[in-house]
Amino acid sequence: MNNILVCQDVVKTYRSGANVVSPLRGVNLTLLQGEMVAIVGASGSGKTTLLNIMAGLDIADEGKVELAGTNIVELNDNQLADLRNQNVGFVFQFHHLLAEFSAIDNVLMPIRIARKPNKEDYQNAQALLARVGLGERSEHKPSELSGGERQRVAIARALIHNPKLVFMDEPTGNLDEETSDQIHQLIMQLNESESASFVVVTHSKDLASKFDRVLSMRNGCLVEDGASE
Numbered sequence: 001m002n003n004i005l006v007c008q009d010v011v012k013t014y015r016s017g018a019n020v021v022s023p024l025r026g027v028n029l030t031l032l033q034g035e036m037v038a039i040v041g042a043s044g045s046g047k048t049t050l051l052n053i054m055a056g057l058d059i060a061d062e063g064k065v066e067l068a069g070t071n072i073v074e075l076n077d078n079q080l081a082d083l084r085n086q087n088v089g090f091v092f093q094f095h096h097l098l099a100e101f102s103a104i105d106n107v108l109m110p111i112r113i114a115r116k117p118n119k120e121d122y123q124n125a126q127a128l129l130a131r132v133g134l135g136e137r138s139e140h141k142p143s144e145l146s147g148g149e150r151q152r153v154a155i156a157r158a159l160i161h162n163p164k165l166v167f168m169d170e171p172t173g174n175l176d177e178e179t180s181d182q183i184h185q186l187i188m189q190l191n192e193s194e195s196a197s198f199v200v201v202t203h204s205k206d207l208a209s210k211f212d213r214v215l216s217m218r219n220g221c222l223v224e225d226g227a228s229e
Helices: 047-054 077-086 102-109 109-114 119-131 145-159 176-193
Strands: 001-014 019-032 036-040 064-068 088-091 165-169 196-201 214-219 221-222
Touching: 001 047, 001 196, 019 047, 019 196, 019 221, 047 165, 077 088, 077 109, 077 214, 088 145, 088 196, 102 109, 102 119, 102 145, 109 145, 109 176, 119 145, 145 176, 176 196, 196 214
Parallel strands: 036 196, 036 214, 088 165, 165 196
Antiparallel strands: 001 019, 001 064, 214 221
8 A cells, every 4th residue: 555645754833033942853644545633632733834844735844644656745836736736625724714715615715726517516515514514504604614514615615626635624623513513424434535634733532542653742742542652
């Protein structure tokens, strides 16, 4: 089975005046195609920073990040955008929907970036919205949706182009228990049917327990959950 993601000795440091913060101090991770990994840890431990770097939304100061067999550090902005659009879905902690577009048009945005959506794309988007419980809300704009509904639209958007790898930053943090269960089931179904890999930052022990591996962010590194530092 091929590796879909490889991180080697990833370091990230932020400087503000005399203050230096190093949330990532040598992160290593190898993820197989179809594997599911949950990342847990205290708030401020660097989980979201790592997620952004793995997805190519931020750049590491040191180390290597290989996504779908390509070292993303060697790519220019356009090449990196193409690689993400072809291989990656991302669900942010906050939905980042476009206010002027309907739910279904927001879901179709990754397709629209690559080409004009066709009838089948609209059907797939409608089906995804139905799977996250929003089949009757597809023409509503974000201002007409609750916070939890907006997050579900964002999840559907991340999945519309059948990505090989999906990153999720607290995907069920704003959802009620019933909807969270629906999202959990959707993640598992996509993993099984499409062999999609998932890297999910979560505080949900229930969600994390369903994944192949649970990793903890400690002192700027990833360790197997329950392992000693």
